[in-house]
Amino acid sequence: KAPVQRLVDRVAAIFVPVVTGFALATFIAWWWFGGDLAPALVNAVAVLVIACPCALGLATPTAIMVGTGQGARAGILIRNAQALELAERIELLAVDKTGTLTQGRPVVTDIAALGELGADEALRLAASLEQGSTHPLGGAIVAAAKDKQLALALPVNLQAVPGRGLAGELDGVLVQVGSPGYLAAAGVALPVERLTMLQAAGRSVVGVARGGGAVALIGIADPIRASSRAAVARLTKLGVEVVMLTGDNANTATAIAREAGIERFEAEVMPGDKAQAIARLKADGQRVGMAGDGINDAPALAAADVSFAMGAGSDVAMEAADVTLMRNDLRGVADAIDLSRATLKKIRQNLFWAFIYNVIGIPLAALGLLNPVVAGAAMALSSVSVVSNSLLLRRWKPKE
Secondary structure, X not given: OOHHHHHHHHHHHHHHHHHHXXXXXHHHHHHHHHOOHHHHHHHHHHHHHHOOOHHHHHHHHHHHXXXXXXXXXXXXXEOOHHHHHHHHHOOEEEEEHHHHHEOOOOEEEEEEEOOOOXXXXXXXXXXXXXXXXXXXXXXXXXXXXXXXXXXXXXOEEEEEEOOOEEEEEEOOEEEEEEOHHHHHHOOOOOOHHHHHHHHXXXXXXXXXXXXXXXXXXXXXXXXXXXXXXXXXXXXXXXXXXXXXXXXXXXXXXXXXXHHHOOOEEEOOOOHHHHHHHHHHHHOOOOXXXXXXXXXXXXXXXXXOOEEEEEOOOOHHHHHHOOEEEOOOOOHHHHHHHHHHHHHHHHHHHHHHHHHHHHHHHHHHHHOOOOOHHHHHHHHHHHHHHHHHHHHHHXXXXXXX
16 A cells, blocks of 8 residues: 555544444534424434545556556556655655666777786687676677677686776686776776776776786777666756766766766765665665666665666566566656656546545534535545546646
8 A cells, every 4th residue: 555545544544433432412503492203313324424534545556557557658658556656755756877877788889908017818718718707898898899800718816896897817817897987906007098988988998918018008988878868857846956876986986976976976886885875875864766777776775765777677576666668768667756746646636535524514414504415425426536536637748
């Protein structure tokens, strides 16, 4: 049940005995002062009939049923009613970069050879270590090597630091591939100027070292989705602050965030630290949503108040998320929030119609001004009003 439905249930738990007691008081008052059993019984029954909480019970589930149905037609699959309600209250949305803001298909764009080895040989070394990796940047390096038909070797004593880099022996020499921070921690010096230049261009930079010395910098670009900037602008207009989470360094993250129109980001967030980042954001007292697509996004999706998974993402991400977007488009999150607000608006309207009949009808029935037959018709009309108002949600359509 949605939280608002649980609230309605608590109200009904008080409403029903109160009305029953009010009907009994009406019966006693009419019988005591009127001395006639028939009018007392008729008026008491009229109070019970007009107060029948059918419309109160229909107010929330009918709106949620129509809302989730419209969401499904628009490619927004909502797992539960609680997610539909909570999406209305999101104040901050954390978004993964790769595959969510970007196309999720990184490609090698630059190979800057630094030593005696040529660019192709440096790429071959990097791809040899990365050929078993599931990291998107590793996949881009392997794909670039295969495009050039480079012969890859099998590394020996391969060691991996998740999200940071790899080290192994090729032809008896230590080869290291990974982020600038990973290589720096291993004592490998990288040229700062060339590194900064690639990062400022929005490239994710992978360093390659052989025998303890840097041999190349590989620049990898993952283009921003054409719709991402428009999605961020629309979310901002809805009053939702967008925060980008990325494993890239601050320079690369700044360039990508600027391109997407995002003002706030957290850089160098390791895959296992995303859930902690969500916890930090929630600690500020805001209602936090999370949008992602990868396996390493699943803990963060589970930690968020409301989570959104891209339809082309991993099964684990979709299982952890509250909402799955069949379109790989961040604008779907804005549509889901808009749908949530439209649905909750209908629920509030339904509750108004459910109560207004009681507020007006119960005093009239108690005063003997409302026949039970008319009260029954009014009660039925209140239910029809609620259902009809919920069906008006079928006019909701995605903005784009």
